[in-house]
Amino acid sequence: MTFAEKGAAAGLEEIARAAGVGVGTLYRHFPTRDALIEAVYRNETAHLAEAAERLTATRSPTEALREWMLVFVDYMATKQGMSEALNAVADGPAGLYAASGAQIKQAMAMLCDRAVAAGEIQLGMEPLDLLRAVASVANIRSGPDRRQSAMRLVDILVTGLEKSGRDEAGRSIAARAKGAPHRQSRRSTP
Numbered sequence: 001m002t003f004a005e006k007g008a009a010a011g012l013e014e015i016a017r018a019a020g021v022g023v024g025t026l027y028r029h030f031p032t033r034d035a036l037i038e039a040v041y042r043n044e045t046a047h048l049a050e051a052a053e054r055l056t057a058t059r060s061p062t063e064a065l066r067e068w069m070l071v072f073v074d075y076m077a078t079k080q081g082m083s084e085a086l087n088a089v090a091d092g093p094a095g096l097y098a099a100s101g102a103q104i105k106q107a108m109a110m111l112c113d114r115a116v117a118a119g120e121i122q123l124g125m126e127p128l129d130l131l132r133a134v135a136s137v138a139n140i141r142s143g144p145d146r147r148q149s150a151m152r153l154v155d156i157l158v159t160g161l162e163k164s165g166r167d168e169a170g171r172s173i174a175a176r177a178k179g180a181p182h183r184q185s186r187r188s189t190p
Contacts, residue, residue: 012036038096041079041086045100048075052107061115066158068111069134072104073150076138105131121161133157 012033016026030036051071055064079086086096105128112127123130137153140146 037082037086041082041096041100044075044078045103048072049103049107052111056111056114060120061111061118062120062158062162065111065115065121065161066154068107069154069157070151072108072131072134073138073147073154076135080139080141115161120163121158122163123161130157130161 012026013023015036016023026036030039048071052064052068055067058064059067108131109127112121112123112130115121116123134154134157137150137157140149140153143149
């Protein structure tokens, strides 16, 4: 995404080229640069909210929560690139952020509620606190292994939430979600 790479410095010609359309087509759909920036941001937020719904249909509650947290990390990386452009939007980003924030908070709450109801996690905090923790993970900006580091930190968060910490095979739910092989639990057996 051009905004993620170049932020507010992204030219409309570059954006049109990246989208595979002409500049005229871009202007027909988005009369101003601000309208385009806002549309891109709203689209990214909608995809994030849709990911929560999609994951709940195909994954266990905790696996859906973990995978959505990773999608959120990627979303935040895109948003970091767009933040300068978003802050330059003529009407200011406050209303835009409020609407998108509500969607994101609702998605996190739904995923947490589902995992708690299934008895897979204990949530000794508000879902918003967990969202803030994941946002902090997403703010890792340096190093070639930023994504891998973020994945490990999300796994730490999820493992900390797990009710028992291990499934029947002795794997953490976070490890199971990544397809990790069975690992013998270090707990002593009676």
